[in-house]
Amino acid sequence: MTAVVSRPGELAASGTVASLTPYALEATDLWFDYGGRGPGGDPDRLPALRGVDLRVTHGERLVLVGPNGAGKSTLLRCLTGLLRPTRGQVTLDGIPVDELSRAAIASRVAVVPQQVTLPFAMPVEDVVALGRIPHEDPLLGLRPEDRAAVLRAMGSVGIARFARRDARQLSLGERQLVLLATALAQETPILLLDEPTVHLDLRHQVATMELLGRLGESEGTTVLAVLHDLHLAAHFFPRIAVLHEGRIVADGPPREVLTEDLVRGVFGVDPAVVRLHVAG
């Protein structure tokens, strides 16, 4: 069912965490069922995940696409241990995720959520500094190296110019960049992004995609992004996995994955309308 793309040649060093396996992230036969309690509350509903296999090598950049309700968010939540799969297993660096403490997971994986509501007014740089929580001094807070990491993260995302502004008064797109910087400040070998570009204008979409590419090349960061925009996905990611009704129905280079049949079958649109420009 799943075409596993593993590239031993890309076995990049993954930063701080010693690598035991070629896979930074591995999901094996992952099932998740919300039962009658989940969204919709329909007991006849299909499980959200139905046997997902996904292997991501160190330093790889993978984009996950799929229509609404395909199970993308559920998969991300299982990968970070927020949801315990009904069946199957997730490993980070070869270690089952349910054997890792939250702190151990936080030292490996940073997550960029779609949106966060802050309960209080907060300067942007303070929000980004929250990304240092796994690293900072538990009692005294930010150390000089933490402040440096915050500055680096804001600089690489391009938000340093509004570091002192109230994050709650920014535009949706600017807030999304703040969340990206927060995750970058966490400086983890793996970065998961849940639709990181949905509120961004075109220039920032492209800049964000290029930033993710640079991270992979310079830091060896493993990137797994959920995107709705097939153009961005196809253009900027060397590997694309398509999730449909809880299964991965295609996985590989965009040129092979995004066939006309798949676009018609999975997304239910005429491929002629989409006309994907696929990276060589």
Place this chain on the structure above:
Amino acid sequence: MGVAARAAPPPDLAAARPLGRRAAVRRPLVLVAGAGALLLVVVVVGAALGAVAVPLDQTAAILGRRLLGLPFAVTWPASAETIVLELRLPRVLTAMVVGGGLAVTGAALQGLLRNPLADPYVLGTSSGAALGAAIGILIPFRVLFLDFGLVHVLAFAGALAAVLTVERLSRRGTLASLTGLLLTGYAVSSLLAAGLALVMYASGQSLRQIFFFLLGSFDGSTWLRLAGAAPIVLVGVLLIALRARALNALLLGEDGAAHLGLEVGRERTILLVLASLVTAAGVAVSGLIGFVGLVVPHAVRLLVGPNARAVVPASLVMGAAFLGLADLVSRLAGEIPVGVVTAIVGAPFFLYLLGRARTGYEL
């Protein structure tokens, strides 16, 4: 349409300036000294003023000589010493301890529940304490232990029992979310309030006593009672301060906090238990005093920002000073309930803060 444009890298790095200009981070010594001076002024003024005013220099001399052993050249009548040390000082200190405790629990619960309207009583503490105290007032026999009567003990127990009930009930869902906790708190509070109304209806001549407990007062403060409540409040506040990191992580929500390495469920339980103990201890010695725990943390955030490492200690100081002064006003105005004073001062101040929220920096 293909995305072929290449965006220029944002020319932004140069604009970055060093972090940590905020006063709370850069000038901790100045702030600690300022906080100490503020608290000292409140203690001296609070001990000096009242129905019988003791001159400030005499008050300072009594406090300095008797408590710190400092040599003061000022002399004072014996009655002044009794008033300052036996009547006023325990009362001032009790008000300050309770005020600091309420402000810190308010800050902690606002952060934990991610709700700016949360206060120390939001999870049923107040209605549980009120019901306990009302029952204690109605029970006709009197027991006293360390100056604590049945009213205080039942208020303490009622507050804790209410929060425990809320916590247990909110855990029934598969994902015991913080919103669920808040809503369960409202539901249980309403139920307990009905119970309180029933007890008040049946209380006959004790109604006035129950009513006064609901308004809050430091009238009956003694050294012994202070010695019973202060350790719970101060240790609780210290332990909350040590969890500043958890409160900071929760600014990004439950999932965000988990992604930052926080065991959200465990931290939630710890913070709830600490906040409830501190509130219950405060309620037991002073009754229900509103607005301190709601307003002070917001005022503090306007001053030092939302970082819990600054908010918690600053709330302790500001809450202590605020309630110490509110109790002074209450005494000078002929023993009107201190809860009335905090509301009269607190409500307009809160409205002022809300007004600011529309124009500039939000709450």
